[in-house]
Amino acid sequence: TAGGGPARKIFVGSLPDGITDGVLRDHFSQYGVVEDIFIKLNAEPGRMWAFITFSTPDQAATAISMNNGALQFTGSARPCEVTLARHQGMFGQEPLLTSP
Structure with missing residues (x-):
């Protein structure tokens, strides 16, 4: 994975508008130590998403297997998509592509 190590970051999509760091941390901390949460602010209504790093x-x-397609927060139109994040680096700190 990009970022150099085994994948520890997950993507959580289809979050309800107004979801908070605290709500996500409370839910996902049952699967392990949550090191970082990044919530995409100002997303289109109904298209909120977050990265959570364990x-x-x-x-x-474990968080993916227990939640993908099953987790639904109050206010969500549909169950959340929970997958490995495609880019494992810190959001906004590493380029997605590197030049030779």
Whole structure:
């Protein structure tokens, strides 16, 4: 994965408008140590999403298997998509593509 190590970051899509760091941390901390949460602010209504980084790849994998297509927060139109984040670096701190 981009970022150099095993995947510890997950993507959570289809979040309800107004979701907070605290709500996500409370839910996902049952699967392990949540090191970082990034919520995309000012997304289109109904298209809120977040990145959640766990301390180990196993914790991230468990969170995905327990939540993808099953997790639905109050105010969500449909269950959340929970997958490995395609880009594992810190959001906004590393380029997606590197030039030779």
